[in-house]
Amino acid sequence: MAGPRPVVCSGPSGVGKSTLLKKLMKEYEGVFGFSISHTTRKPRPGEKDGTDYHYVTREVMQAGIDNGDFIESAEFSGNLYGTSKAAVQEVQSKNLICLLDIDMQGVKNIKKTDLNPMFISIQPPSMEILEKRLRGRKTESEESLQKRLQTAKIEMEFSKEPGVFDVIIVNDNLDDAYVKLKETLKDEIDKVKKMSS
Ligand SMILES: Nc1nc2c(ncn2[C@@H]2O[C@H](COP(=O)(O)OP(=O)(O)O)[C@@H](O)[C@H]2O)c(=O)[nH]1
Numbered sequence: 642m643a644g645p646r647p648v649v650c651s652g653p654s655g656v657g658k659s660t661l662l663k664k665l666m667k668e669y670e671g672v673f674g675f676s677i678s679h680t681t682r683k684p685r686p687g688e689k690d691g692t693d694y695h696y697v698t699r700e701v702m703q704a705g706i707d708n709g710d711f712i713e714s715a716e717f718s719g720n721l722y723g724t725s726k727a728a729v730q731e732v733q734s735k736n737l738i739c740l741l742d743i744d745m746q747g748v749k750n751i752k753k754t755d756l757n758p759m760f761i762s763i764q765p766p767s768m769e770i771l772e773k774r775l776r777g778r779k780t781e782s783e784e785s786l787q788k789r790l791q792t793a794k795i796e797m798e799f800s801k802e803p804g805v806f807d808v809i810i811v812n813d814n815l816d817d818a819y820v821k822l823k824e825t826l827k828d829e830i831d832k833v834k835k836m837s838s
């Protein structure tokens with residue numbers, strides 16, 4: 642039987658998706674499970690293979706895609722990213738709320754599947770603040786940063802299309818955005834807690 646309804650979080654690079662999702666998983670251990678995507682990008686300092694992503698070569702990833710192992714996949718800023726069927730099944734088999742952190746193309750493609758998640762858009766207060774956060778993270782080269790900012794503009798336009806997202810959260814003050822995220826997910830959190838008690 643299918644578990645609780647999955648949750649998709651999407652938004653431009655540097656907006657704070659990972660920060661918010663990590664907070665959520667820390668506070669609600671045993672409620673949420675992260676869908677660990679595959680990517681061809683290199684791990685950043687502090688990122689762990691099998692926790693943040695499965696880091697693979699383009700050849701391995703493409704073979705998996707050709708083999709039908711992925712629910713969706715996309716090219717983002719020169720790298721491949723994708724959600725494997727196994728990643729989602731792993732979380733759902735434990736009856737946890739499956740959290741997916743995916744880009745705009747992933748959102749479009751997931752809408753064509755029967756996953757039926759809640760779609761949440763995380764937005765920056767402004768493009769200036771987004772750039773400041775991305776620079777402050779110190780993970781990107783100038784070239785990668787510019788690419789991400791270009792894509793961010795397209796993602797921001799997409800998020801304004803009616804009916805794409807169920808909820809829009811502006812991540813200005815982190816604590817406020819986190820409270821809004823928790824409020825959005827309150828009913829699902831309560832359901833999972835009740836089932837496991
Ligand atoms: N379509 C899709 N996008 C993904 C997947 N995993 C991560 N992404 C997106 O890829 C983009 C780049 O992710 P990442 O390299 O970790 O950079 P960050 O967003 O700046 O932390 C982000 O928009 C993620 O949401 C996936 O499995 N599928």
Ligand SMILES: Nc1ncnc2c1ncn2[C@@H]1O[C@H](COP(=O)(O)OP(=O)(O)O)[C@@H](O)[C@H]1O
Pocket residue numbers: 652653654655656657658659660661774775777778812813814815816818
């Ligand atoms: N509300 C916020 N105010 C200030 N800085 C933030 C806020 N949310 C996240 N950050 C910082 O912005 C940077 C990008 O956040 P991150 O979670 O990596 O974004 P994403 O996963 O969306 O790419 C990180 O350095 C993070 O600590």
